[in-house]
Amino acid sequence: MFGFNLSVLFFAVVSLSKCSGRFVYSCKYPPSQWCDSADIAAECGVLEQCAKFNVTKPNADKVNVSLYYESLCPGCRGFLVMQLVPTFIMLSDIMNIDLVPYGNAQEKEDQGKYTYVCQHGEDECLGNMIETCLMNKLGLNALPVIFCMESGADVLKAAQPCLGVYFPEVTWDSVMECVKGDQGNKLMHENAVKTSSLKPPHEYVPWITINGEHTDDLQDKAMNSLFSLVCSLYKGEKPPACGQGLQKKTSNYCMN
Ligand SMILES: *[C@@H]1O[C@H](CO)[C@@H](O)[C@H](O)[C@H]1NC(C)=O
Ligand SMILES: *[C@@H]1O[C@H](CO)[C@@H](O)[C@H](O)[C@H]1NC(C)=O
DSSP states (O other): OHHHHHHHHHHHHHHHHHHTTHHHHSOSSOGGGTTSOHHHHHHTTOHHHHHHHHHTSOOSOOEEEEEEEOTTOHHHHHHIIIIIHHHHHHHTTTEEEEEEETTTOEEEEETTEEEEEOTTOHHHHHHHHHHHHHHHHHGGGGHHHHHHHHHSSSHHHHHHHHHHHHOTTSOHHHHHHHHHSHHHHHHHHHHHHHHHTOSSOOOEESEEEETTBOOHHHHHHHHHHHHHHHHHHOOSOOOGGGGTOOOOOOOOOEEO
């Protein structure tokens, strides 16, 4: 391990001195803007690369992947951490994702307020609610925070530090205001409605729908390699990442 690190360091030092930072300092735009116009691309010395990038840009409907899950279900955590997020990072040009934290929870209504009983206890209800509120506040930018929580040893304890790492400007109090308030209550009800209108109804979690559809075959393929499934279902020109593949198998369920 030590030897490996050393050689990487050595390589970095050698290549840095060879390039003398020309690439890094050659233009004032961040990489995300390099292909925005031909002028910027030229200034940053990436005209050729951007021309290629523009040609391979998506030209078909994105593949829609929805995950119905519970914050503390081990199989859900495995799928989210090892498959969904890595796949989305690599294939966000050709896929949309939707996360619905609720799963096998049960809802009761009492004078316009909803109360919940969750499969893995009150902590799970809290985890579901925190993740719901994060997504409501941050949209899909909440994904790294959720990933950070779900990959930690303790999902709930990780929540606040995870938020701090990715969004130091968002206060924990503002998240908890949603979690404890009417807004969170309403949002969780929406998750409940979404989950209970699944056709066919979910039998376990993680429960995956692809373009709104659930079949045993799609579920198996997604659990086996979501990455390969999304690549194979995308009807446009496949992005370069699809050539390489990402093989990870997850197969744990929490029965309803
Ligand atoms: C890439 O395409 C966009 C619009 O599709 C265009 O505005 C931009 O100038 C193109 N970039 C380059 C480097 O040609
Ligand atoms: C994915 O969802 C979007 C909007 O919700 C829709 O326009 C698109 O057609 C869907 N993709 C597929 C492949 O069904």
